[in-house]
Amino acid sequence: QSALTQPASVSGSPGQSITLSCTGSTSNVGSYNLVSWYQQHPGKAPKLMIYEATKRPPGISDRFSGSKSGNTASLTISGLQPEDEADYYCCSYAGGSTYVFGTGTVVSVL
Amino acid sequence: QVHLVQSGAEVKKPGASVKVSCETSGYTFTSYHITWVRQAPGQGLEWMGRISGYNGNTDYAQGLQGRITMTTDKSTSTAFMELKSLRSDDTAVYYCVRDSNYYDPREFWGQGTLVTVSS
Numbered sequence: 001q002s003a004l005t006q007p008a009s010v011s012g013s014p015g016q017s018i019t020l021s022c023t024g025s026t027s028n029v030g031s032y033n034l035v036s037w038y039q040q041h042p043g044k045a046p047k048l049m050i051y052e053a054t055k056r057p058p059g060i061s062d063r064f065s066g067s068k069s070g071n072t073a074s075l076t077i078s079g080l081q082p083e084d085e086a087d088y089y090c091c092s093y094a095g096g097s098t099y100v101f102g103t104g105t106v107v108s109v110l
Numbered sequence: 111q112v113h114l115v116q117s118g119a120e121v122k123k124p125g126a127s128v129k130v131s132c133e134t135s136g137y138t139f140t141s142y143h144i145t146w147v148r149q150a151p152g153q154g155l156e157w158m159g160r161i162s163g164y165n166g167n168t169d170y171a172q173g174l175q176g177r178i179t180m181t182t183d184k185s186t187s188t189a190f191m192e193l194k195s196l197r198s199d200d201t202a203v204y205y206c207v208r209d210s211n212y213y214d215p216r217e218f219w220g221q222g223t224l225v226t227v228s229s
Binding site for chain 2: 003040047055057058091103
């Protein structure tokens with residue numbers, strides 16, 4: 001399975017909204033709602049932000065929202081804050097009881 | 111609280127094997143899968159596979175089939191990941207993850223174990 005495609009970097013100013021994309025295929029994103037999003041700060045373990053494409057785990061700010069259309073999933077961060085600066089990865093079920101991660105997006109808060 | 115504590119850093123020579131442990135606590139081990147994810151230096155995340163804490167059933171990434179073995183010890187609520195025939199591109203931080211399930215959407219990650227493969 002090839003990695004899902006994410007933009008290398010996205011930036012925004014504090015208070016703005018940004019949207020990160022995650023493009024796969026009919027073998028993964030397009031066929032299942034099992035898309036997750038992770039936030040990773042330098043030197044730290046990833047943190048689950050969104051699961052099943054649109055759901056937030058307990059304790060995750062409602063500034064983070066997920067959506068999916070066709071083969072592309074998206075993560076929107078509203079009201080961008082300095083602490084949102086991190087790497088973000090999507091992950092999708094890929095059939096056959098396997099999963100595939102995206103290439104990752106570096107989010108910068110200007 | 112849920113905790114996953116991994117074994118310490120390892121340095122291995124090419125061709126050797128490494129076995130990383132992941133000791134869990136704070137939840138019912140048999141009710142969740144453990145997934146293993148790795149991250150090469152400066153690179154992205156790679157899904158390696160997962161194991162059922164209930165019956166030990168495994169699913170592995172196609173690219174690691176034949177070199178990877180995941181096991182569990184229910185008596186100590188510990189998961190293990192063994193990777194054989196190590197190559198330099200296996201150098202990475204290896205994470206264990208307690209998966210979510212139908213009743214609990216939370217995930218919990220171990221602190222990571224750096225495995226360095228170098229001659």
